[in-house]
Amino acid sequence: MRIVPLLLTLSIALFSATSVEKKIDKNQKNLKTKIADGKNISSKLNDVAKDILKEKKKLKDINSQIANLRRNINKNENTVKSKVLDLKDLTIQNTNLMENKKKLEKKIIKVIAEDFSFYLISDKNYQDSSDNILAEEVVNKIGIIMQKEFLKLSHNYDEINKKISIQNSQIKNIKTSIKKLKSKQVKYATLKKSKSKSIKKLNSQKTLYKKRLLKIKKERDTLRATFRKLKIIKEKESQAQKQKKLSATKAVSSKSKLNGKMTVRQIGSSYQNSRVRKYKGAKTIAPLDSFTIKRKFGRYTDPIYKMKIFNESVILTSKTPNAKVKNVLNGKVIYAKKTSVLDKVVIVENSYGIHTIYAHLSQIAPTIKVGKQVKKGYVIGRVKNDLSFEVTQKNYHINPLELIRH
Missing domain, CATH: 2.70.70.10 (Glucose Permease (Domain IIA))
Incomplete structure (x- = not known):
């Protein structure tokens, strides 16, 4: 008579265990799917993260290039300003020299003209007189002095012209350099704008993938909680079977616990x-x-x-x-x-x-x-x-x- 209740108890226990096993298997499949989905999204997130880091590094390099260009442009612009001021001073000096040169030329011409006209209108007796000789000597001295002054002015004029030519050449080169630098600056500004757009787009992708990953994680955690609950139920049923000292049930229980322990655990x-x-x-x-x-x-x-x-x-x-x-x-x-x-x-x-x-x-x-x-x-x-x-x-x-x- 004891065998019938025992068999009935065993049958109920086995039926209950089978039901729990089915639930566990179903949840295991769902959990595997969610883990695979999470792994896929995580992989995409990692790719996006790498792309963002690359784009940020490029943007940093571009900003550095733009800063260097800005410094060079400012430096060259200041040099141009200084050169323009120097050129202005030299031009004023040149203008003054030109005016002095013209005045000197007029003086020389006047002296020569007066001397020559005086020589033409004077009679032979006067020309041979001591006064005439003295006048000629004075005129010659004045001519020598004016000639020296004229040569000095001419030399200064040539020197300033050379300086003006050099300054003009330097200003031209600096302006060309500034033009090139500004062209590069425009190019880098365009690149910066492009990289900023790229980073913004990647950040949008990152946000989207993070939301999907968090959703999958939540679903996965729910499945794990359910799985743990089912495992607890299974262990309780195994304990109940153990208490009835059924050797066959104990063997199944022991095997189930070992398998459950190994498959449920998530390494890392x-x-x-x-x-x-x-x-x-x-x-x-x-x-x-x-x-x-x-x-x-x-x-x-x-x-x-x-x-x-x-x-x-x-x-x-x-x-x-x-x-x-x-x-x-x-x-x-x-x-x-x-x-x-x-x-x-x-x-x-x-x-x-x-x-x-x-x-x-x-x-x-x-x-x-x-x-x-x-x-x-x-x-x-x-x-x-x-x-x-x-x-x-x-x-x-x-x-x-x-x-x-x-």
Whole structure:
């Protein structure tokens, strides 16, 4: 008689578990879709962010060029003003010299004319007289003095003309330079306007993508909350079955809990607060032989979107394609399968409560199975380019770069 109620209880429990399993599967599919959508939008956001940074750098360079041009134009304009003033002074000097030269020429002509006319009208006796000789001597002296003065004025006139020619040439060159600089200034102003429009357009795209990403995140968080709730229900049902000491139910319950634990966990979440512990043990080998660090561990604020993000893992970019991924500590494989978001994932349980997680693998080694003991340096798979590497210890996250030599 005891068997019938027991079977009835078991049937109800199994039916309830099946119903919950269906809900979990449905929510898992929805969650995968939302995660994929979010990944796609995030990729577009990153592209837009890079474009914005490039355009801002170009705009900064253009502004710098415009500032330099403005300084050069101002400098040249000041030089032109100074040269124009010098030219004005020289022109005035030249005009005065020309007037003095003309006056001197008139004086010379007058003296010569008077001397010559006097010589013509004077009689021979006067010409031979001492007075005439004295007059000629005076005229000659005056002529020599005026000739020297005339030569001096002519020399000054030539010098000033040379200076005027040089100043005119310099002013012409400076004006040509200013014209070229102003032409460049117009060109850079046009470029600046174009880049400003481009940045404005990219910012509009960024705003649109951010809204879509936040919407997807909200939907994803809702699905995760539902998923956690269903998982709790499932665990409660498993506990109820355990209490009835049904060995078959206990086996199913144990397997369900293991699978649930591994599939629900999102490695490297950017949206959840994480507890961090500093690693104090000895350093070990890196999972890749040759690599660069693409993304570091910990909190940072995105420079474009001003969003606070926490990276629970690091991303190591292999310097060689299709590189081997090595286990970094002795341990046991507790998870090895493909996922929808993180590609192929291997999790190794190590000593002292440490777990090492290797994600985005392109291949998992055929020898890697759940339960297999693996030594340090054992090849667990391959990666095309980027390896996501995460380390935890007793519910705390550890900076993977503190664990490995690099």
